[in-house]
Amino acid sequence: MEITLQVNGKARTVDVDPRISLLDLLRERLGLIGAKKGCDHGQCGACTVLLDGRRALSCLALAVAVEGRAVTTVEGLASGDDLHPLQAAFIEHDAFQCGYCTPGQLCSAAGMLDEPGPSAVTEDLRTDPGLTPDEIRERMSGNLCRCGAYVNIVSAISEVAR
């Protein structure tokens, strides 16, 4: 069936198998390999994209179910040659090694910066905790990094969140 999505600001119309996930659509059909498949089961965060500006796991979304919505992948974070501040900070802080979890970390972090409200580690629910390292660690725990770059990921995000 034919669906249309806004992908990184452009309307894309594709004829899809109703079984295809948004992740496979991006990777296999649209050539957007920045969205990574680490588990295909919502367990690792490698496939994180922004869906209408909020972070979402593209392996858990059927393409047909996101018809008409706006998808931002890591390829869409930078403006032209200017890296997104998170991308620049990840390079500066060496916040990745193999780089396979990195697009998901970046999309997840970009979404997180705009998420208000407390988290499971917020001490006082009546105040805005701000993105302290503890809050970042908690909010970024859906994105696994087997290379163990967490320490640098947290410092990179902290720099941008400041």
Add this chain to the structure above:
Amino acid sequence: MNRIEGRVKVTGLATYAAEYPVEGLVHAFPVQSQIAKGRIRQVDAAQALAMPGVLAVLSSEDPPELAAAASGELALFQSREVAYRGQLVAAVVADTLDNARAAAAAVRVGYDPDDHDVSLRADHPGLYKPDTVNPGLPTDTEKGDVEAGLAAAATVVEVTYATPVLHNNPMEPHAAIACWDDEGRLLVYDTAQGTTWSRDILARVLGLPADRVRVVSRHVGGGFGSKGTPRPQAVLAALAARAVGRPVKAVLTRQQMFDVTGYRTPTIQRLRLGADAEGRLTALEHVAYEQSSTLEEFAEQTATPTRIMYATPALRTAHRLVRLDVATPSWMRAPGEAPGMYALESAMDELAYAAGMDPIELRVVNEPDTEPHSGLPYSSRDLVGCLREGARRFEWERRDPAPGVRRDGEWLVGTGVAASTYPARRRPSRARAVRREDGDYLVQVAAADIGTGARTALTTIAAGALGVDPDQVHVELGDSDLPAAPVAGGSMGTASWGSAVVRACEELKSDGREGVADTTEEIEGDAQFARHAFGAQFAEVRVSSVTGEVRVSRLLGVFAAGHIIDPQLARSQFIGGMTMGMGMALMEETLTDEEFGGFLRRDLAQYHVPACADVRDVEAVWLDERDVELNPMGSKGIGEIGIVGTAAAIGNAVFHATGHRLRELPITPAKILMSRF
């Protein structure tokens, strides 16, 4: 210098194996054995073949042709015997991934099952002594009289430690795209830690001359050993592509990775230590019991670090292996050292308590002059320096050794220390360096960047050797058409490739145009030394007295690993290894299904690896060493030492916090709470 490939990695442009845009690509999806042992009666593909988009079904009904040399895990669909549950027994090739996956579920495989045995036990009747242990080390060593040493000891510790099945779980699943050209040449984009070796093995399995196979792996999403040799997906893609006459992509699912891409063998380790009144070892014995499959022998070198750590007049190490109806274990970050040093360094902590000594002082008094089992001099060894520097940073002198006495609300607090070590080896490699027309330099070597930063490190090395700015140096790697090079494994990559790059650059400098190097002779001429990196790991833990949860509030690693070529890359490698070590200590464990065979917990929701919130204060520092006996850079490998000793340091800290010694990894809340009952 920041990572050279940093920009392509953060913008999503770095191309990993499954991501090459290849015209006319179709997909293969495997079918796995449902039994642990027996024979395949028949593979009924009729229903699958009738499904949309299906091009072919491969199985042992009509075995695809492989070379007679193909064996073990890579001899796909050649035999009707099933060696373990999860083994690949068939595969569907179809136009899309969704069609291939759906049809794979419709392939009916009938079996004649036999009774299976998947349980490792230290008294298993099938235990035997392998000829060697990985990577070709002696299986057993014996020096002096262990029984006499124990009899004469003032303090004796006899303990058994156990470690579970562990899975590498790189974030990038194993994947391959295979394309045959009109002349029968094969190109494989593979997830390979080394393209030269990968090409050679694939050529042998497929019965092709090596020059008709090319393997390309420009970016690899982690491997930690599991991509060190070709895995079944590469052979599957090649066979499927030949069968359907089109390029084929085969990507393993996370669940399939648990079954067919290797894992760390479970171990049972018996240690006996004796010490005199001053804490000096009178005897040290380390025996490891491990498993392999019926397909291939892989014997992890678990007891080998004990051969090189401490001075003792009596030293015995041994390995015993049993072949079970399981998948073949393989390399996982620091094979041997990671599980072996967990046991040895935990036992040393027990000895320190039994002898009433500080655990750092115990290690210092047992510092050897020469390598204990061989008598060779060390090219350099600064374990004591690492322990002292870590003690200073951790304010060790203020530590009260009494276990189970520090409380902060519900939390029990403790600290622990363990030593760390990893061999510093190098292998022969080739490299080529040329001056380009534009005046810049091109350096070529079939190295692999699996996240270590090899491109960046080799650029630094080449720029240093040429005496030019790193901006002028361009390193090409990850392609078997480049000068042959060993794998990114055994912490040997940078030392091996870097040696060849330096020699090629030296030749280029004198020649002005081109330099080619092959370090085979140079390495054969290396003097006899014991070459190892050393380190000290310190951990502070908080253990909840209510839930049994263990939080690692601080990890510090101090390493003496030769000259550090790139501090930023090195720090990332060390803390990455330490983070994986924390996983080994507290959460990582694959269960074996005794009833049906195969593994349980075959995904990332059940096999827990450290997440961001688990990792708080992890710090790595190093003592720069000058060691001229290593290689032109004076470097020791750093990819693996970070995981070595971490689990012991954390386990020792848990003992210090709670007063309970847990001898089976991982240290889960359930085990903490059980020790109270």
